[in-house]
Amino acid sequence: MSGQDYVEVQGLTVDFDGFKANSEVDVTFLQGRIHFLIGPNGAGKTTLVDALTGLVQGTGYARYGNKDLLSLKSHQISRAGVGRTFQTATVFEELTVLQNLDIAGGVHRRAWGMVRARKGIPAYVQEAMETVGLADLRDRPAGILAHGQKQWLEIGMLLVQDAKVMFLDETVAGMSHEEREETGELLRRIAPDRTIVVIEHDMEFVRKYADVVTVLHAGKVLAEGTVAEIQANPQVQEVYLGRSTEGATHE
Template identity: 65%
Template structure:
């Protein structure tokens, strides 16, 4: 893990929609290289928090990645600071190949027409991303023909070639098979060797296996934080999740 890894520091973050506080004074720290899971019931504010971090909604307070304040910056400026996200539905160019998707994401300095042509060589960053996400053998397949899990991995690869240092992933294993979930968990571990990862998730088995730390949100606030065991043993969490500490019935927004 690099000494230059940056962490995420959020202080008194507030997002209000029509007078309703969707995120209500949240403060949290995600240390460099963490795999932080955000969980909470419907309406807890998890996705809105990520929207605020990435500039998609207006917010007050402070959000710093490393030494850089993110709040108040436009979306593209935040992205240039090394912050990237995925959504619940993978946003890849389905009519292009895996390699072309990564080429476009990498901004390889080629025009739109040349991006569509088959090239002789592959940039090192793209080749490295292909290997990391396990799609080297699929590089010439149309993205639209990939399996569901592979599309999610491709979207993560598109962030990697942009040298994103903070990955914000919204339900990355939703709809995946067990094998795909396992492969995704292993991928998160590889990615977090030199990046910081925040995951919005409701799959408790996946969380128990791959989360390093957990933040539980409820009605726009932080309810509990800690390891998986610490969070599940927290009486406040047990109360919110119907008193079941071992198997909290988490539902996602």
């Protein structure tokens, strides 16, 4: 593997005035695998992603390529090819699907190109629309998209930015069963060339689409493995899944 094929986190600690939201977290996210982060509320899942994307300060080491993500600002991390989504989709609701993707793809163009009229749709924008299933809705304002479609648009915005590492925060929360299925298949389509990390509570979704699962508890890694290994782990059953390994779809 090259350094661009994975994100290696060693000893990551996030300390908020004496409260350690993450403590000595070691985890490696590999390209080509859909890697889920699960755990009870307050386990440190989002804080871990916040640290790796420059939103909070962490100590330790997080290697991606020849860079330590913990030493970079958020805009530098984005330029390095690391992107994220949030629990609530952050799209420009008054703009169309096409306009959202075109703006997000501005990383491909110099500043003068942003204001210069361009003919046609850039190939990478068209490809992203087709990949996330929104090509037929290109001229629809993002604000009137269905909930799931907004999440797909946000993933599309990462695609046009050529993000090779994607951190997705509770992407399927609030989605219908059909939307969850389509989202899972979307992740499978884009995963081979990318490192995909998903924070998730929906255990049915995790069981169906996870290649690797990391369980966080009280800011630390409790367990890691396949879905079957995680479900069979007594510690995980006790602190997260409950007495039944079937668990619930939400905490």
